[in-house]
Amino acid sequence: MTYAHFLAAFLLPALAVAVLVAIYTIRAKGFGSTLRIGGCVLAVLVVVAVMWTAPWDSWIIGRGAWTTPPNSVSARVFRVPVEELGFMAAQVLVVGVWTLALLAHRVDGYNPAGPWPWARAPLTRVSATCLWMALIIAGAVATVASDRLLYQGSMVVLVGIPLAIQRAVGADVLRRFRVLRLFALAPVAYFWLADRIAIGQGTWSISTQYTTGWKILGLPIEEYVFFWLTSLLIVDGLVLACHQEIHRRLPVGSPTLRRIPGHTTRVETHSPQRAG
Template sequence: MLPALTYLQFHLVFSVPAVALLWFLAPRYDDAVRRRRSAIAIAVLVAIAYAYTTPWISYMIRRGAWWYADGAVLVRALSIPLGEYLFFAIQTVVTAFALHVIGFDPTYRDGDFARAPRVAGVVVGVAMLVGGLWLVALDPSFLYLGGLIAWVGPVVALQWAVGGGYLARTPRTWLAATLLPASYFWVVDRIAIGMGTWSISSELTTGVAVFGLPIEEILFFTAAGLMAVNGLVLFEWVLDWNDQRAATLSESASSRPPKRDSETVDD
């Protein structure tokens, strides 16, 4: 067994190089508006990641779904190690850079507000929330899996309620941008578990694993990446929709004949 890394050492070895490589490969947009919007989208998604993930991760750690090796953690807040907080931002940034390396078109098109995919996405998201909570109540071994599904469900419902039509016509983009970074995190997560940097509870998980990596961890990195990717693409897509709507309103206003002043009638 390789010697265990501290959480910060793990980031230096695995996370920082991934961020640096993808930052180097990411396109530098000539369009200043696109460049600014991309940067704002990443910043907003990082903030949302902290706000939405912190309570859930804190709860899971306090319940004992996973824990860290002695000496692997230097600082904690709300039971969460500093390294875990750093990971919220790192995974979001890595996923964002991967998305831009792959490339995506945030242009709004007619049909992107189609009702069917939006309703379907909401139904799936609500079903995930209800089903995940049911699993948590069913048996302790479903705590991590059920809690994860319930945590993701509301985000799925919200994102598809907003841009279900757009997401339905661009699956290759967001699937690729989700799975490529997730695959990297699967590998390094398995290495960290093998080193003993952190451990996953056998009592609070299903015990199903792929090459030694618990299925819950596989689904976590996939789900977190998916939420980040869809949030990023929808952020720019909504702005493009607003641009087109504003341009249409402006053209409509400019095409109207000027109003005539009412004629005065001399007595």
């Protein structure tokens, strides 16, 4: 099965479902500020995901950790198959649209304009950020220390950097809506299945030299981690971007967001006190 056939068989149906979910959500909830902001952020995430992941993809292809047969792809950009770039964009769209639908339906009590009186928020952000920084360092060490950890270690560095930034900004918000985020990761199971079939059909292959060799149901453990973490980036990015508490923490972003129709940022004001 060529990569193009794989995209037609697995990604086009997933995108079609995403379109139906988007239409249903807009008809049921209207095109309010959550969907407006989320839609703009999702468009940015598509571009950022491709630009951020493509260099790493090119590097692991050059090392031979991830390969495709010569007749499986139509063209390459810096060693990366153009179909792979399409896969990246499609994953962002599928996971992103599903996440926005959950946000619009206020799953897990999600209220983008709600108050945020949590005194432990700074401690949560610092601890979560430090955890991911430690994982990034561990991933970098693993990448250079062992060939069998190259794929996994470099992946943790790739995804860990933006995950750490997200937690520095809003780990407390993410913790509050952890049930919503878990539901939003449901499409990951579909990508695991599609990946397993693609490997079984020879569309691409994962080198045993640069991976641990551990598999679950025939799928390398590294692929489970890859789709989970990359999808988590999409979900968390949208959860944070749509919540006005994050807008208040990042005043630089507020003027840009205010240009989006329907967006309002609640700002607390205090009445001046008369001097006694």
